[in-house]
Amino acid sequence: xNKMVQQIEIICVGNELLxxxxxxxxxQWIAKRATSMGIVVKRIIxxxxxxxxxxxxxxxxxxxxxxxxxxTGGLGPTFDDKTxxxxxxxxxxxxxxxxxxxxxxxxKYDAYAKAGGIERVELTPPRIKMAKLPEGAxxxxxxxxxxxxxxxxxxxxxxxxxxxxxxxxEAIFEESVVSLLKREAxxxxxxxxxxxxxxxxxxxxxxxxxxxxHDNPYVYIKSHPKGEEKKPHIEIHFSTTAESSKIAKDRxxxxxxxxxxxxxxxxxxxxxxx
Amino acid sequence: xNKMVQQIEIICVGNELLxxxxxxxxxQWIAKRATSMGIVVKRIIxxxxxxxxxxxxxxxxxxxxxxxxxxTGGLGPTFDDKTxxxxxxxxxxxxxxxxxxxxxxxxKYDAYAKAGGIERVELTPPRIKMAKLPEGAxxxxxxxxxxxxxxxxxxxxxxxxxxxxxxxxEAIFEESVVSLLKREAxxxxxxxxxxxxxxxxxxxxxxxxxxxxHDNPYVYIKSHPKGEEKKPHIEIHFSTTAESSKIAKDRxxxxxxxxxxxxxxxxxxxxxxx
Numbered sequence: 001x002n003k004m005v006q007q008i009e010i011i012c013v014g015n016e017l018l019x020x021x022x023x024x025x026x027x028q029w030i031a032k033r034a035t036s037m038g039i040v041v042k043r044i045i046x047x048x049x050x051x052x053x054x055x056x057x058x059x060x061x062x063x064x065x066x067x068x069x070x071x072t073g074g075l076g077p078t079f080d081d082k083t084x085x086x087x088x089x090x091x092x093x094x095x096x097x098x099x100x101x102x103x104x105x106x107x108k109y110d111a112y113a114k115a116g117g118i119e120r121v122e123l124t125p126p127r128i129k130m131a132k133l134p135e136g137a138x139x140x141x142x143x144x145x146x147x148x149x150x151x152x153x154x155x156x157x158x159x160x161x162x163x164x165x166x167x168x169x170e171a172i173f174e175e176s177v178v179s180l181l182k183r184e185a186x187x188x189x190x191x192x193x194x195x196x197x198x199x200x201x202x203x204x205x206x207x208x209x210x211x212x213x214h215d216n217p218y219v220y221i222k223s224h225p226k227g228e229e230k231k232p233h234i235e236i237h238f239s240t241t242a243e244s245s246k247i248a249k250d251r252x253x254x255x256x257x258x259x260x261x262x263x264x265x266x267x268x269x270x271x272x273x274x
Numbered sequence: 275x276n277k278m279v280q281q282i283e284i285i286c287v288g289n290e291l292l293x294x295x296x297x298x299x300x301x302q303w304i305a306k307r308a309t310s311m312g313i314v315v316k317r318i319i320x321x322x323x324x325x326x327x328x329x330x331x332x333x334x335x336x337x338x339x340x341x342x343x344x345x346t347g348g349l350g351p352t353f354d355d356k357t358x359x360x361x362x363x364x365x366x367x368x369x370x371x372x373x374x375x376x377x378x379x380x381x382k383y384d385a386y387a388k389a390g391g392i393e394r395v396e397l398t399p400p401r402i403k404m405a406k407l408p409e410g411a412x413x414x415x416x417x418x419x420x421x422x423x424x425x426x427x428x429x430x431x432x433x434x435x436x437x438x439x440x441x442x443x444e445a446i447f448e449e450s451v452v453s454l455l456k457r458e459a460x461x462x463x464x465x466x467x468x469x470x471x472x473x474x475x476x477x478x479x480x481x482x483x484x485x486x487x488h489d490n491p492y493v494y495i496k497s498h499p500k501g502e503e504k505k506p507h508i509e510i511h512f513s514t515t516a517e518s519s520k521i522a523k524d525r526x527x528x529x530x531x532x533x534x535x536x537x538x539x540x541x542x543x544x545x546x547x548x
Contacts, residue, residue, distance in 0.1 A: 015494070015496060015513075016496065016498070016511070017302075017305075017318070018305055018309075018314075018315040018316070018317075018318065019305060019306070019309040019315065019464075019466070019513065020302045020303070020304075020305035020306025020307075020309055020315075021306075021466070021511070022302075023297065023298075023299065023302045024297075024298055024301065024302065024318075025297065027298065027320070028291075028294045028296075028297045028298070029294070030294075031291075031292055031293060031294035032293070032294025032295075033294075035292075035293040035294055040292075041292040041293065041294075042292070042321075042322070042327075043292075043319065043320065043321055043327075043331075044291070044292065044298075044318075044319070044320035045317065045318070045319050045320075046301075046317065046318035046319075047316075047317055048316070049496070053316075053317075057317075060334070076476060076497075076499070077476055077477035077480045078476065078479070078480040078483060078484075078496070078497055079480065079483065079484050079487070080496055108503065111504070112475075112503060112504040115504050116504070121475075124477065124478075124481075125481075126477045126478075126480035126481060127477045130477075144502070145499075145502060145503060146477070146503045165499060190293075192293070192295070201386075201395075202350060202351055202352065203350075203351035203398065203400045203401045203404075203420070204398075204400075205352070206351045206352040206353065206400035207398075207399075207400060209352060209353065210352075210353050213353070220289070222289060222290065222323070222352070222354055223350075223352055224290070225350070225419075225439060228418070228419060229382065229386060229419060229420045230385070230386040230389050230390070237290070237295070239289075239293065
């Protein structure tokens with residue numbers, strides 16, 4: 001891994017994630033997208049719909065100075081949508097109606113009114129709430145739902161708040177976040193692939209992986225047992241972040257050849273498909 | 275929520291969770307099981323296979339003094355299985371071969387040798403590694419795989435390290451962790467249920483939920499939009515933690531009746547199935 005690689009942290013807000021009601025697919029989705037762009041995901045944190053919990057998680061993450069800090073959830077109209085309150089508290093900024101965000105929300109409800117054949121949907125406090133952003137924030141258009149995303153540049157960190165509804169989160173990410181990630185990631189490329197080993201125990205594979213990683217310092221190799229130690233079927237996952245796709249693939253190819261030979265010499269069998 | 279409720283934090287270790295390669299089903303599984311026993315999950319943290327990252331996450335979590343701190347992943351025989359190293363560093367304890375753990379590992383490999391028709395599987399350093407625990411730790415038998423789980427009592431926190439392979443994690447949890455959680459949870463019971471509202475926007479529902487929660491202070495109500503704001507279909511999720519199942523159900527029943535009436539008076543439709 002080289003020093004130029006940018007880091008990202010993800011904070012997911014929602015009691016439903018902490019009770020196990022909802023599987024955290026948002027974190028995986030963002031992690032995968034960011035990783036594919038050569039950005040390293042350093043930490044994922046899940047906290048409840050509580051202003052102090054959110055504020056603490058934000059403060060702690062900012063202290064670690066990631067280049068990006070993305071939150072999901074808690075941007076909607078209900079009382080327990082507290083992410084912006086938490087961010088405001090963490091940054092010691094006031095929440096105020098952001099005129100640009102209010103216009104976005106107004107336009108959404110005008111469109112809903114038109115679609116529903118009614119004259120006008122009133123901007124009640126819960127609706128205005130979605131346009132109350134921390135001072136200095138920039139709203140990000142929501143192509144799918146109502147609540148805008150939010151971007152705040154805090155010293156060297158881009159802090160971006162996205163909704164929890166996956167389709168809305170993904171749409172804002174693609175429309176307003178990807179270009180920023182790509183710009184910062186520069187030419188970094190992440191490449192990964194897996195091979196599979198049978199007939200060798202993970203504990204026997206361990207020193208062979210050690211040797212291969214030692215000889216291929218930019219390649220990360222991790223074994224994932226899919227069978228049991230006594231009847232081993234092991235996924236061996238290779239990954240690297242490099243300056244170009246060619247460099248990445250060359251590096252990984254070299255490591256795969258070396259490890260495959262070591263495994264076969266120990267009586268293991270290598271497959272390229274699971 | 276009452277003050278007697280015990281808290282748990284979950285730390286998941288693994289680069290594959292941070293690259294998005296693997297969906298974090300372990301966190302959801304533990305969260306669901308702990309919640310069902312009346313224990314509140316306060317935070318879920320995902321960190322990489324790095325001793326310092328693990329140690330920092332452990333130290334930070336311990337400072338928040340949860341009753342339980344459960345880790346998943348990083349207990350195996352390979353170089354990047356660093357959870358016990360991270361825990362040892364966080365607690366400022368040495369790693370040492372634990373005789374009880376070594377016996378467990380020895381028995382596993384004896385059984386594998388027998389099953390494989392070979393005389394004996396040698397205890398190489400990667401295999402002995404799985405029995406190197408922080409001083410004062412207690413190994414927990416692994417009914418499915420090789421690496422034992424680990425329990426360390428740190429002041430008022432039960433720190434429990436479980437493997438990352440789901441079947442192994444779940445088996446150790448059921449065999450050695452559930453009874454401890456139940457004992458500490460006491461009589462607390464978590465109960466949850468959902469109803470569904472059509473024909474009412476989430477932003478219109480918000481003040482009705484506010485009123486119902488105000489009148490039912492122990493019931494937590496959260497709306498989850500499943501359609502769009504312009505064509506709303508909303509899950510309304512009710513939950514409570516109480517001293518008995520009867521109290522929990524009575525509380526939630528009362529809140530459902532009140533909110534359903536408020537929604538219907540606003541022109542919304544209530545369904546009990548999605």
